[in-house]
Amino acid sequence: MATTSQFTERDVSEFFDRTTQTYLSFWNSEGVLHTGYFADDADTDYHAAADRTSDILAADAGIDATANILDVGCGCGNFLLRLAERTGCRGEGLDLSIERVRFAQGKLAERGGGPRLAFRHGSATALPYADGAFTHVVSQDALFLVPEKPRSHAEMFRVLAPGGVLAFSDFLQPKPEIGDAARRHVYDRVRWNGGYSLDGYRRALEAAGFVDVTARSLDAHIRQTYRVLGRTARERAAGTDDEAARSWILNFADSCDEIQAAIDRGEFGWGMFVARRPA
Template sequence: MRGIKAPDPSEVGLFYDRFAQLSAMADPEANLHFGYWDGPDDDASLPQAAARLTEIVIEKVRLGAGGHLLDVGCGIGGPGVHLAQTAGAEVTGVTVSQEQVKLANQRAAEAGVADRVRFELADAMKLPYAADSFDAAWALESIIHMPDRGQVLREMARVVRPGGRVVLTDFFERAPIPEYKRAAVETYYRETLLGPIVTLDDYPGLVREAGLMVDELIDISENVMRRTTQEASRLKQAVPAEVQQMHGDDPAFQFDPGDLTDVWEFGYLLVVAQRPRG
């Protein structure tokens, strides 16, 4: 993106500190990511569709009772807590936002899973864990903020045991974005502190160079992007007056997600990889 500098982790942390409470209000299940709709006739709300995307990632990570997941960019804890509740897994989540750590651990305690789910302040590009510490890892719409995806993937590969799965979602450029559509995408990247844009062709190399094997690269844009941006725009227009007063001057809050609705070239990718055995 033109004129967009790679985000610094400390900036991203402060960004999510600003919006942590609003995020908790927006979705009772704390799935702070885009939604997944089965088709044009699917009438799910954005929170329901976001929960469905969480379920898809849980299915792909294939982790059961006794397994230990690293949740990279854990948000306020919704997906990690849900995995612990439904699969019986242990979860360690990391984020660069102190407010998210606080809210995520509070959520784990309220859900009764704090004995096996914990959230910590840590940089995904320098994970504070020994090699082979986890059975799997995911980065659910968090690698979008990383200045170096390759470094994050190498760190995830390092801390996951052989045979373990690494699952992530990412924005990508499906086709060259026309000049008349670029302003909306560039504004979104700038105001929400996104890292360099990638293409589908970039991912096999990124995964292999991290020491992982590609299992699946799935373009799920048609199920995700248009409806999410439409629904997010609609919800933004209906925020309570107190929220508008609190965040109305924030450039990131001012951005209308509906500006991206017709940018079909801006897509959403599901990546499934694994660390080879032996």
């Protein structure tokens, strides 16, 4: 794993706290911005693709009504809420951004709340849960932001019950050297120091004690995600009268172009992983 150790957890939390309301106002009031699993290159339905990612992860993990789930890096809560609605599971979401946790708590309250779900502010490197508390730990495109990744792997292993399943998608750093453009538009933009290659991630999970680790590259889907998002952003900017909003959206569209270029150069990737704590 290559990292510059430039950004801390505080940098990450402050960035997402600061940008949450801007993002919700200018881009998506539901807080959805996850990588999509597209049917093919002609598929441009981003929201359906994002839902498909969630459904594939849930199926791979074997989540059903008996599951007790921890969603690490839950963001605005959409993944856990979808899992609960579709399977009847119970669980808790945890995120480093207090603003995103508050948004998730608000969505939960709007849907009636209840004791089966909760959202909490906290760090993946010090999970506030007892050993073996969950049958499943899941995450969508969030663990890459953790500066101390091995520590977060150990924590997720700890809170899983014996035989429990870890299932997540995450961004990858396929090669150790990253050019200036990718560093600026992909990594530094979201306070990401660096990460694993696909094989490196598999080895890191095995080093943490996980077994039956499966890993698959989804680079074609991440490229399609940012192609669709960039096009959508420009269309939205063209119909926006607010100058600040238009500027923000166009900057996002430019970053989508740079992200696609980074993918083509092998400087950015996406993978999906499933592993198990030994019984």
